[in-house]
Amino acid sequence: MARGASPLIPKPEGLYCPSGDFFIDPVRPVDRALITHGHADHARAGHGAVMATRQTLDIMAIRYGADFTATRQEAGGETRVGDATVSFHPAGHVLGSAQISVKAAGQRVTVSGDYARVPNASCAAWEPVPCDIFVTEATFGLPVFRHPDPQTEMAKLLESVRAFPERAHLIGAYSLGKAQRVIMLLREAGWDAPIFIHGALQKLCDYHLAEGIPLGDLRPATTDKMKKAEFAGQIIIAPPSAFEATWAQRFPDPVIAFASGWMSVRARARQRGVELPLVISDHVDWPDLTRTITELDPAETWVTHGREDAVIRWCELQGRAAIPLHLAGYEDEAE
Structure with missing residues (x-):
């Protein structure tokens, strides 16, 4: 043609x-x-x-x-x-x-x-x-590129949370789509506790809630209302750009995770300083x-x-x- x-x-x-x-x-x-x-x-x-x-x-x-x-x-x-x-x-x-x-x-x-x-x-x-x-x-x-079952990646995350209860787990996830998907995967995996989110995710998460997506209990990831030690054992989601600043240092000995299909490429994970790569792609x-x-x-x-x-x-x-x-x-x- x-x-x-x-x-x-x-x-x-x-x-x-x-x-x-x-x-x-x-x-x-x-x-x-x-x-x-x-x-x-x-x-x-x-x-x-x-x-x-x-x-x-x-x-x-x-x-x-x-x-x-x-x-x-x-x-x-x-x-x-x-x-x-x-x-x-x-x-x-x-x-x-x-x-x-x-x-x-x-x-x-x-x-x-x-x-x-x-x-x-x-x-x-x-x-x-x-x-x-x-x-x-x-x-x-x-x-x-053959993406694993996302639930397997969630199990890996929750196992890390159980293994390191004294540490916060920070997940890098893009603000539209990936962040909300990770939240829903966590809920499906049985994580009923609050999930803390960076302020840059708030408006889009609020919109998903308004559209009937049951994201559950979301709270601001701010040390203004919680002491640093209180974030131990918690899950915090933020846009990847947040990890390039001092923001991540607010949390106790954070485990840095990143949710992306590119996390199957080990060199990319190392490049970003990712301790816990989560191969989750949209x-x-x-x-x-x-x-x-x-x-x-x-x-x-x-x-x-x-x-x-x-x-x-x-x-x-x-x-x-x-x-x-x-x-x-x-x-x-x-x-």
Whole structure:
């Protein structure tokens, strides 16, 4: 299929739909943007108009202020945008995350954004969307990446808490999605005690609670109300940037943990000074990525932000047409 016949065209700003005159997850301000989810590498302020799920619009307002865009439109069902028809479908990545389906030029394209297929109690589960072209992320697009069961990682954390009751356990987790998922995993693992959170997580955790995500008893991780020694045996969650300051020194002999798919790479854990790596990811690993392509069976697979070459090679070996998009501006597993 010739690239010019495609409903979407890669441009420096991001994926562009000529039929609808909009961009998907553009990396710079545009007149009209469709946004898959609220992470900062996909959802930026300054667009003329934004269409996204209600939760993503709310999250963007929390992060950027109510005036993050001139006009906003909540996604709902199939919607006509210019000469294209668009719809949003759960991606299983973070609260409000969606795959965007575009029907235009006689073809169906599914843009996955970021997605995951493992159970995640903090957001809606991924749904398959039939398509002619599937645009997949490749954050962990190498055969070496096979994420363990998250409950196994939680058991490792709780065992450490029991083994070192005199120490605080500090978990680095990104403020949108990862922090709330770790909290829910802890609740599912039987941790009913209060969980202490850094102030940077408060607004987004409050929003999850308002949306019916039962995060339980969350308390501010501040030494203004509690003495340092009282944090012994407690679990504290903070954005990774907090560990680069003196903030972590407020707690008794802290065990530094970090929740990320990248914690399977020991060099990354050592680089961050992580004592307890927790391999917990909100992205598909290699088995789930390749399984998704196989199950959707698109005529073409487009690969973006990540290990594009390995996924392209796998597609070639499977006799599948695939194209690397080489889009810039997306982080590996950050905000």
